[in-house]
Amino acid sequence: MSCQRGNVKRTRPQKYKNKTAFKNDLHDTSSKIKQVNNIEIVNVCVKCKTILEWKIKYKKYKLLKAPKKCTKCEQKTVKNAYHMMCIPCAEMQKVCPKCGKVEEIVKKNEFDQGKMDTQLQKLIRDLPERKRRTFFRYISQNEKTSGKEARNTEDTKEEMMEKFKSLNLEPEEEEYTSGDESDNMSEHSY
Ligand SMILES: [Zn+2]
Ligand SMILES: [Zn+2]
Numbered sequence: 526m527s528c529q530r531g532n533v534k535r536t537r538p539q540k541y542k543n544k545t546a547f548k549n550d551l552h553d554t555s556s557k558i559k560q561v562n563n564i565e566i567v568n569v570c571v572k573c574k575t576i577l578e579w580k581i582k583y584k585k586y587k588l589l590k591a592p593k594k595c596t597k598c599e600q601k602t603v604k605n606a607y608h609m610m611c612i613p614c615a616e617m618q619k620v621c622p623k624c625g626k627v628e629e630i631v632k633k634n635e636f637d638q639g640k641m642d643t644q645l646q647k648l649i650r651d652l653p654e655r656k657r658r659t660f661f662r663y664i665s666q667n668e669k670t671s672g673k674e675a676r677n678t679e680d681t682k683e684e685m686m687e688k689f690k691s692l693n694l695e696p697e698e699e700e701y702t703s704g705d706e707s708d709n710m711s712e713h714s715y
Contacts, residue, residue: 549584561586568605568612570621570628577607577623596625648689656692663688 550558564586566577580586586606593603595611597618602611608622615622621630649657664685 547583549582553584557588558584561588565633567631567633568615569608569623569631570626571631572628573607573621573623574631580607645685645689652692660689660692 550562561581564581566574566581569577577586589604589606592601593608594600595602595609595614597610597614600611602613603609603622604611605622608615609625610618610620610622612622615625615630620626621628649660652660
């Protein structure tokens with residue numbers, strides 16, 4: 526099969542073709558290019574997503590050195606390059622934070638699900654041992670009650686994130702084993 530993108534109807538081959546696909550990190554192995562390549566373009570409209578992904582691919586994407594002023598709340602809250610307003614403002618106005626137009630916004634979960642997993646994994650890794658155990662206990666309980674893969678994995682992930690947040694905020698509490706059972710023994714009457 527051909528790997529033509531976009532124009533699916535064309536049958537003749539492209540006249541001029543690069544032998545290899547353009548690779549933005551072919552001659553540039555800096556950490557900056559890696560950082561830029563790792564950016565996941567979300568929370569913008571489809572058009573802006575395409576534009577920003579193009580910028581990344583062809584090395585036109587410049588990271589912000591410092592947060593920019595949001596055009597709505599006028600705070601220095603814009604952390605994404607090329608955005609005109611911060612995400613909370615855009616969400617409130619129901620517009621794209623980049624172009625400011627009322628468009629359907631591409632949300633994170635629709636696309637790269639794998640990233641969510643790695644994010645979660647990283648969070649789990651950073652947990653203190655005891656909380657990690659609690660978290661895994663929660664997951665295995667969850668799997669038992671939900672019955673294999675019947676459930677929407679997206680929901681489960683969200684639940685995990687929720688659980689995760691609650692674990693992180695929880696004040697440290699002592700975990701102790703109760704001695705209740707041995708107490709029963711002393712009730713023996715003579
Ligand atoms: Zn704002
Ligand atoms: Zn847009």
